[in-house]
Each structure stands twice: as structure tokens, then as C-alpha cells.
Amino acid sequence: MSPALEKKAPQRSCIACGKQAQKAELFRLVRSEEGRVAFDASGKARGRGAYVCSTGCLERAFKSKRIDRALRTSTARADFEQICIALPDSLQVI
Numbered sequence: 001m002s003p004a005l006e007k008k009a010p011q012r013s014c015i016a017c018g019k020q021a022q023k024a025e026l027f028r029l030v031r032s033e034e035g036r037v038a039f040d041a042s043g044k045a046r047g048r049g050a051y052v053c054s055t056g057c058l059e060r061a062f063k064s065k066r067i068d069r070a071l072r073t074s075t076a077r078a079d080f081e082q083i084c085i086a087l088p089d090s091l092q093v094i
Contacts, residue, residue, distance in 0.1 A: 015050045015070045016057035026051040027058065029083065031071040037079045039086040048072065055087065 010023040028040040030047040040049065050070035052058045061067045067075045 012051045014053040014057050015066045016052055016061040016064075019053050021053060023051075026053050027087070029067060029071065031073050035073055037067065037071060037073065037075045037083065039083045041086070055084075058083070 011020050012023050012026050013020050014026065023043065028043050028045075028049050028051055029037055030040040030045045030049045031037050032045075032047045038045075048071050050061075050067060052061055061070075062075065062080050065075075
């Protein structure tokens with residue numbers, strides 16, 4: 001395939017630090033139609049999405065209300081705790 005015809009991987013930015021990476025390398029948070037915020041393991045769930053690159057950035061984004069601004073909602077502490085539980089075991093927030 002010629003370089004002009006190669007398909008580029010989707011790039012996304014972390015809402016906490018601004019780091020750009022391929023979509024598959026970031027964690028996606030999604031606001032559902034009901035207004036709940038959750039971790040999207042598949043990366044394809046319906047709803048407004050935002051990306052973070054690490055658990056540290058997840059905590060920083062929650063504390064600074066960047067998740068709220070990116071998803072245009074208010075994130076409850078209970079939703080944040082559910083997101084932390086839903087993360088893969090190797091990435092758990094301490």
C-alpha cells in the first residue's frame with residue numbers, strides 16, 4: 001500500500017494532561033443517555049465520551065472537574081468509585 005493510502009489510527013487527547021495517543025491506548029469514560037458516567041471497556045459504547053491516559057490522570061480529572069466539563073454533566077463520587085472498580089486489575093486506583 002502506498003503511504004498516501006494508509007489509514008491512520010484515530011488519535012485522542014487525555015482530558016487531564018493533554019497527551020495525545022492512539023484511541024486504543026487510552027481509557028474511555030462515557031456519559032450514558034441516563035446521565036451516568038462509566039468506564040467504557042469496549043471503547044464503542046453510545047454516549048458522549050472522554051479519554052484519560054492513566055489512573056493518575058483519572059484522579060486528577062475527577063478532582064479538577066475536567067470529567068464534568070468534558071462530558072457536560074456532574075460526576076458523583078459514587079460514579080467515580082464505580083469507574084475505579086471497573087478498571088482492569090492491573091490499573092486499579094489506590
